[in-house]
Amino acid sequence: MQRALVDQAKRGDPEAFDALARMVGDRCMAIAYRILRDADLAEDAVQNALIVAWRQLGALRDEDRFEPWLHRILTNECYAEARRRRRISVQLRVLPTSGGAASTGDILNVNDRDQLERALRRLTLEQRAVVVFHHYVGLSLDEIASRLGIPLGTAKSRLHYASNALRASLEADARAPSVSRERPA
């Protein structure tokens, strides 16, 4: 199904590309939001990525690789979008006031979310992208390297640094739950 749409879209059919975009758009939005931590920026990045994909579709060699190919474009668009706007704003969310688990089955408490949000913000966009593709999309390091067009060693080091930083934020939180806020969000 997707392959057929890619094939039609490559031949210039906007209807096919529209259908294709609707198949992959939500996934792209989820990835972009998790890299950028901002819904508006993520939406812009996905829009731009889809438009770039349309323009460059002729360069896609293997129709079965459309989504990985699009993800690489999307990641580059996330980088560009964030840097164009100069900063990434933090989404303010209403969180439960209790320090414990928010609900049954919710393993994250308020402090966890707060610490992870801050820790993610401190990572570079490139590190965040590797974290998202590894922990959220579920790709192996090999697959991440291939999808992002980076050497395997680079993917490893980015994931290593990012994971350590995220773990450290959780551990610091566990050690000192009343730690003072260093920066207002």
Add this chain to the structure above:
Amino acid sequence: MTASRDPERLIRAFLDEGPIELPERAYHAVRSTIDQTRQRAVVGPWRDTRMFNRARYALAGLATLAVFVVGVGLFAQRGGLLAPGASPSSTSTPLANPSATPSADAAGPTVRPSTDAAATPPASLTATPAAAAMQPVWRADDDTCTMNDVAVVDDGLVAVGSCRNPEARRYGVAWHSETGFEWRRVFEIYVEVLVAVSGNGDGGGVVLLGEFQLFRGDLSAGFEVEQLPNPHGRGSPIPIDIAHVGQNLFVLGETDVDGVWRPAVWVSSSSEGAWQLINVPDELANIAPDVFLMVADENGFVIAGANPVAPVLWRYDLSSEWGVPDLIPFLRPCTDCSGPGTGEVTALIDSEAAVVDDSLWVKVGDAWHVHTIGEEQHKIDDGNAALRLEDGFIVTGIRGRTYPQDVVATSTDGAEWAVTLLNPDAERRIDPTIRAMVEFDGRVIAVGDGVFIGPARVSDYVP
């Protein structure tokens, strides 16, 4: 540690939260754009990717070798890479002028004006009617290019931005123009270039800010990478903006101090080149945890930042140093409570005028006055670039969230605006077209997805 406190599990659970749907308006915007956008034709047989990569690395190796050989030659000719009078700095790294990442788009050193752009100044430009407030005068023939900033330099103008290579990856580009009407590509680098300022008074020069890197040099001899020192922190500082004040260059950025990102300002005199951190009061870090714009004036510079309460401006004077923080009393009604809790200064004009989202704030005496830019259906939703002209203000931005249109708004006092479409012939766009403006030679030069020129008097825009 229990299974529920397993960090990997917590990280995954955290990442599972958040939006997972692309809004319908985005699909509409994409569709409307692709209906007007040609696909890029692909010429020639496909090559084996591995072969291509090997060839690319081989070419990159040859290019590096060639750059090294040329660099050694230049070094010998110039007696070193540093400009006369500059002191040696261990943080300076020679930079190859050509892009380190070969790309088909980056092959030529110059860019031709587009065929539909005027190569010479149109005669009508000095009295542009309001219906065509700004004229498109130039666009790179590779329409993947966008400009992020423009600066007046000794011999004209420099614009910086980026283009895409065939893999859709952005690389940085600087263009030069003597008049604003014709532009020539003069510099390419592997990172997008965000900001440009004139270097200094003694011998010209240009400073460019790329993603996390500063480049200083001039357009003919090339640029060097300069690292900002961070003596009391760890990791690389993040430069955000540059201002040129007298014989000093200031860089606004953030440094990691013991795991906390704090605003920082570096200074470099034009003749020495080494960067030093200047003292930043603790209140700046507390009041403005996010800083993102900086603009120079005659005696110093102004920083714009934001905190959860209000946008804030902070002035630094060369003689009296830091002033008191100036909070803009912006209060956003909380309609959906999903966005940031405060407005963002999207264009900083000077210490007494700034655009916050859809409003122009002007300080009169000790009080800030707010003016919505445009009226009703002509209201600007996001101002992206602004200038104070001799007889008022000019702001460019977008109106409409779902089908954004690029508009130009002018006003003598901020209260009544003349708003016109920037691209009356283009139906819908995704990106704001103008990202920076500068006054040059009696005109406003605006850059973004191309170059636009308009008169430098508000009265010329009003019907």
